Each structure stands twice: as C-alpha cells, then as structure tokens.
Amino acid sequence: MSLVLAAIGVLAGLALLLGGLIVLVSRRLPGREATAVERLNAALPQTQCAQCGYPGCRPYAAAMLAGEADINRCPPGGEATIVELARLLGREPLPLAPELGSPPSPQVAVIDESRCIGCTLCLRACPVDAIVGAQQYMHTVIAAECTGCELCIAPCPVDCIDLQPRADSLPVGARLQAPVINPVTPPANAP
Numbered sequence: 001m002s003l004v005l006a007a008i009g010v011l012a013g014l015a016l017l018l019g020g021l022i023v024l025v026s027r028r029l030p031g032r033e034a035t036a037v038e039r040l041n042a043a044l045p046q047t048q049c050a051q052c053g054y055p056g057c058r059p060y061a062a063a064m065l066a067g068e069a070d071i072n073r074c075p076p077g078g079e080a081t082i083v084e085l086a087r088l089l090g091r092e093p094l095p096l097a098p099e100l101g102s103p104p105s106p107q108v109a110v111i112d113e114s115r116c117i118g119c120t121l122c123l124r125a126c127p128v129d130a131i132v133g134a135q136q137y138m139h140t141v142i143a144a145e146c147t148g149c150e151l152c153i154a155p156c157p158v159d160c161i162d163l164q165p166r167a168d169s170l171p172v173g174a175r176l177q178a179p180v181i182n183p184v185t186p187p188a189n190a191p
Contacts (some may be wrong), residue, residue: 049149078103123147
C-alpha cells in the first residue's frame with residue numbers, strides 16, 4: 001500500500017513540476033510580442049477600414065511590429081495616432097503617407113430605408129457589425145457603432161447608403177467603442 005502511495009506522490013510531483021514549467025514557458029515566450037501587438041492595436045482607431053492596406057487594425061499593428069509596415073498608414077487615426085505609434089515603437093513621427101490622402105472628418109453611414117431592398121450585402125461588408133437588418137427587410141445603421149469606413153457603400157446594389165458628418169462631433173482619430181452593457185442577472189428567487 002505504501003508503494004502505491006509513493007508512486008502516486010511521485011506522479012503528482014512530476015505533474016506539478018511539468019505544469020509549472022509549461023506555465024513559465026507560456027508566460028515568457030509569446031507574451032511579449034502579443035502584448036506589444038495589443039498596445040499598438042489599442043492605439044489605432046479601430047475603424048477596421050483597411051485603408052492602411054491591411055484587413056483591420058490588429059493585422060496592421062502586427063505588421064508594424066514586424067517591420068513590414070510604416071507607422072503613417074492610418075488616415076482615420078490622423079496625426080495623433082501616428083505620434084502615439086511612434087512613441088510606442090521608439091521611432092520618429094512621420095507625416096501621413098501622401099498616397100492615402102488626408103485624414104477624413106468623422107462620418108457615419110446612413111441608409112435611405114425607403115430604397116433599401118434588404119439584400120444584406122452591406123451587413124456582410126461592415127467590419128464592426130454596425131448595420132442591422134434581415135434578408136428582404138430594410139436595414140439601418142447603429143450610428144454609435146459605425147466607424148465611417150465606407151466599406152458598406154460599394155456592395156450596395158441600389159446605392160441607398162450615404163456618408164454624413166457625425167452628429168456627435170467625435171474628434172478625428174478617436175477610438176470608437178460601444179458602451180459596456182452588463183447582463184441582467186435574474187433575482188435570487190426567480191424560478
């Protein structure tokens with residue numbers, strides 16, 4: 001019996017040692033790069049507009065960290081974002097890449113619901129899920145979620161989507177975030 005307990009003790013100790021090594025290695029290897037990418041991603045405006053040449057803000061952040069992209073390729077972020085990216089990467093700020101134009105003024109997509117045919121092409125094109133609707137029903141834009149990226153305009157077959165200046169006067173380069181909604185918990189005596 002004591003031999004069985006000794007074997008169990010040795011196996012438990014070995015399992016704890018290997019588990020500790022796995023935790024130690026996982027914290028040291030991928031953590032630094034992932035943290036750096038997340039810091040760069042957090043500095044970007046999260047429009048997911050692909051104007052930088054990457055499919056979204058996180059891939060652009062990863063490309064900057066890898067040295068594959070320059071810090072001046074985010075028109076929605078403007079100068080403030082370039083300065084922050086330069087600070088995070090220890091580089092000198094650059095002017096916005098000339099081929100990308102100038103930073104746009106904050107805008108929001110608006111759907112003319114009388115012309116909307118409910119094709120859902122704009123829903124699939126929206127990178128931030130700011131458009132709601134269903135097949136064969138009119139769609140609408142949740143203005144607080146819309147980043148004004150323009151990606152919903154081209155797929156619309158009836159040209160019912162326009163961009164308008166934001167009514168909430170969001171500053172250029174500000175990060176758009178949805179409000180945090182806490183789930184409602186049922187009362188303790190609920191069935």
